[in-house]
Every structure is written in structure tokens, then in C-alpha cells.
């Protein structure tokens with residue numbers, strides 16, 4: 263019975279059980295043996311679909327998971343607390359700060375996870391990639407046991423996020439950096455066009471669960487530079503949960519602004535910067551039953567950390583030498599560290615990459631802190647930058663970022679406006695279409711290559727955090743050479759030509775000649 267059920271309900275032939283439970287099924291070999299010993303399937307005609315026609319994938323997941331005792335668990339603990347500290351909170355509590363006012367972290371029951379070895383987890387995760395199984399087809403929920411183990415699949419709000427493209431930057435690497443193993447992890451090719459989807463699916467799923475439990479959550483709110491708000495409003499809209507977004511007026515792109523508007527969020531445009539919005543949303547969410555969705559809330563980072571696991575998976579569990587991440591509110595750099603570190607602790611890999619956090623010089627509090635030898639941290643007043651989503655002067659996750667960098671032998675770099683815009687233009691000219699934040703990361707890479715810190719053969723991953731289509735105005739400004747005090751040396755403006763054969767031929771000949779001369 264169990265074996266035929268597994269065959270019927272699973273569309274793929276796998277080694278591990280996608281719902282591992284060491285109490286009921288000891289290991290992968292048992293499943294394999296059980297399946298192959300079920301002779302009754304030999305005469306059964308091929309099954310077209312894995313579930314009855316009137317059953318949705320969510321109902322299918324519910325049927326498969328019902329009555330299974332949960333093996334894995336997680337709780338909130340104070341971030342980087344003394345090992346003797348006993349303070350902890352259930353993930354079903356609404357809490358963002360520890361008793362002392364510090365950050366929280368989601369701590370998993372590592373002993374339970376260690377009941378399975380590294381190769382078990384690798385095959386389990388590999389078996390789920392890119393499928394339509396609810397919820398495991400999502401790149402985030404394919405790692406559910408490491409993310410939010412206790413949530414019922416029924417409560418999950420997912421857009422099958424993650425599984426993002428790892429782009430081999432062949433021409434950019436070769437021509438601009440002399441590198442042959444340079445990769446761009448396109449986290450922005452995603453449901454709402456940024457990596458925020460990875461964390462938001464987790465946070466909104468937990469809110470969905472809390473609301474079903476009758477907890478007082480009337481809506482979910484965030485301060486945003488444009489990407490968190492887009493992700494929050496999309497996931498909330500998909501679950502029918504009200505969302506409220508606090509945006510700094512005239513400081514985010516038009517494409518980002520229209521996202522929450524279209525998704526039906528309550529949009530507040532405030533005459534302040536991101537740091538001002540963050541301050542306000544914190545005050546408001548402590549007064550009203552509005553759940554806070556910024557990365558101060560450590561649930562978000564549980565989803566974001568899966569991008570690190572996914573990078574290892576995409577390299578067949580080989581560890582890259584460097585991973586470069588643009589940093590603003592600084593949750594993501596810690597999320598990457600956490601994902602890599604978990605893979606090491608659970609035996610999937612034997613080391614972690616060196617991390618680089620890249621900041622815009624106009625919003626560089628972490629860079630200044632790094633350069634001072636990690637002496638006292640001071641927030642800055644962030645100035646306008648084309649990398650508008652990281653225009654943040656007082657990052658909430660500063661402690662998490664410092665921890666991640668110290669424990670990964672990490673580096674912080676910065677990029678001026680001209681450096682980041684030129685890097686973006688250069689990358690685009692080799693076939694990418696990146697956002698200015700990815701330009702910051704590439705500019706940091708250029709500096710580290712020029713200084714000889716990153717070697718030509720080092721396998722390097724640049725994390726692209728948002729889709730270039732969200733930031734077209736910056737590209738228009740650059741290519742029209744409309745940026746004061748910037749040479750825009752790679753501008754490629756369109757040529758206005760009279761619509762007659764002779765004029766077109768003239769400009770084409772001139773163009774082709776110029777190409778010939780360069781080659």
C-alpha cells in the first residue's frame with residue numbers, strides 16, 4: 263500500500279522521500295527497496311497524472327502530509343547569544359526583538375537535521391528541483407525542513423520562487439576581468455523581480471498560519487526602497503491578506519512604485535528617506551496588530567538563505583571561492599552566510615566561500631565600519647544613488663552583517679556612482695540587463711581583481727538582486743549622457759536617421775567601418 267501510494271503520488275523517481283521522517287522511514291534505501299519490491303505495479307498501465315483530476319496540488323500535498331508527526335523544528339533565539347542563554351520563542355509568537363532589544367535569529371534543531379547525512383540532503387534537494395509539487399517545486403520550499411519545518415503545506419503562500427538562473431558571465435569575465443569562472447546568480451529573475459520573494463514567501467506563509475490560528479494580525483507592513491514592498495504586496499494579494507507599505511516619496515523607481523499599487527496594497531508615500539520610513543513602521547507595528555515584514559524579522563532570512571544553498575546545488579555541491587552581495591539593510595549578506603554555514607554544518611560541503619558585501623559609496627555605513635577595523639559603528643545619512651534600493655544609512659542588520667563577514671573571512675567594498683553605472687553598462691553590453699545594485703557588486707569585483715585579491719581562476723559568484731527592467735530610468739539617463747558630472751563613457755544612444763535609403767546606408771557604412779577598425 264505504502265509503495266503504490268508513493269508511486270502514484272510522486273511524479274519523479276527519486277531516492278529520498280520528499281517528506282523525510284526518520285521515525286517512520288529509516289532511510290532512502292528502505293524506500294527504494296519497498297518501491298522495487300511492489301510487483302503489483304508491473305501490470306498497471308502508465309499513470310497519466312499523479313493526482314485525481316479534481317484534486318489541486320495543494321490538496322495533494324495536504325493528503326500526502328496529513329497525520330505525519332513533524333520531525334524537525336525551529337524557534338527564535340537572541341542573535342549570537344551566549345551559549346548558556348535560554349531565552350527562546352516559538353515561531354508562532356509575534357516577536358521581532360530579544361528581551362535586551364537585540365536581533366533575533368531562527369535556530370533549527372540541528373541534532374534532528376543531523377540524523378540525516380549530507381548526501382541524503384543533497385539528493386533530497388536535487389530530487390525536488392524545478393518540479394510542480396506543492397510546495398517543494400519552489401526553490402525555497404524545496405528546502406522546507408531547513409526553512410520553516412513545522413508549517414503545514416496547506417498554509418504556504420508560494421509563487422514557485424527561487425530556482426533562479428546561474429548565468430555564466432563568459433564574455434564579461436573574459437574581456438573585462440580575465441576570468442573564466444565568473445557567474446551571476448540572477449535572483450532578480452523572479453516573481454516580483456527581486457530576491458525579496460525568497461524571504462517573503464516564508465514570512466507571508468507564517469502570517470497566513472497565524473491568521474488561521476486566530477492570532478491578531480490584521481495586515482502586514484513594511485518600509486521599503488521598492489523591492490520589499492513589491493514582494494510583500496504580491497504575496498499578500500495572493501493570500502488575500504491586507505498589506506501596507508511605507509515608501510520614501512520620489513526615491514524609488516516608477517516600476518517599483520506601481521507594483522504595490524497594482525497588487526492592491528495600501529501605499530503610504532512619505533516625505534522622508536528609507537531610514538525614516540523604517541523608524542515609522544517600527545513604531546506603528548508596535549502599536550497596531552500589523553505584522554512587520556522587514557528583514558528585522560528573522561523569518562525573512564530563512565527564505566533568503568536558500569539562495570546560498572541553491573548556488574552550491576547549481577555547482578553540484580562544489581564551493582565557489584567568492585560570493586559578492588550588494589548590501590543595504592544588510593539582512594541578505596547574513597542570509598547567505600547562514601545558508602552556506604548550514605550546508606557545512608550538515609555535511610553537504612566542507613567549507614564556505616569568502617563573502618564580499620558591496621555598498622554604494624553614497625550609502626556606505628558598513629564599508630566605513632569595515633575600514634575602521636570594525637571599531638564603533640556609526641550610521642550615515644545616505645545620499646542619493648542610482649542604486650536606490652540600497653540607499654540606506656542605518657541598516658537594521660548591521661550586527662548580522664558584521665558576524666557574517668568576520669566568520670567568512672569577508673571583505674566590504676564600495677563603488678562610486680560612476681563606477682557602478684559603468685559596470686552596469688559594461689555588463690549589459692555583454693548580454694546582461696542588470697540593475698544598478700548588481701552594478702555595485704560588479705564594480706567591487708573589478709576593484710578586487712585589480713588589487714589581485716580575487717584571482718583570474720577563482721570561481722566567483724556575483725549576486726544579482728533585482729531585475730534590470732525595474733531600473734530602466736537609470737539606463738536611459740546613462741545612455742542619453744544626461745547625468746551631470748558623469749562621462750557615461752559607454753553610452754549607446756540611438757541614432758536619429760532620415761527615413762530614406764541613402765541616409766540609412768550612410769550611417770550603416772560608418773557604423774560597420776568603425777566596427778572593422780576596432781576588431
Ligand SMILES: Cc1ncc(COP(=O)(O)O)c(C=O)c1O
Pocket residue numbers: 456487489490557588589590591592593594595651652697699727728
Ligand atoms: C535590489 C536590492 N539589492 C540589494 C539590496 C540589499 O539587501 P539587504 O537590505 O538585505 O542588504 C536590496 C534591499 O535592501 C535590494 O532591494
Ligand SMILES: N[C@@H](CCOP(=O)(O)O)C(=O)O
Pocket residue numbers: 484485486487488489490491555556557558590591593651652
Ligand atoms: N531594499 C529593501 C530595503 C528594506 O530591506 P529589508 O530586507 O529589511 O526589507 C527594499 O526593497 O525595501
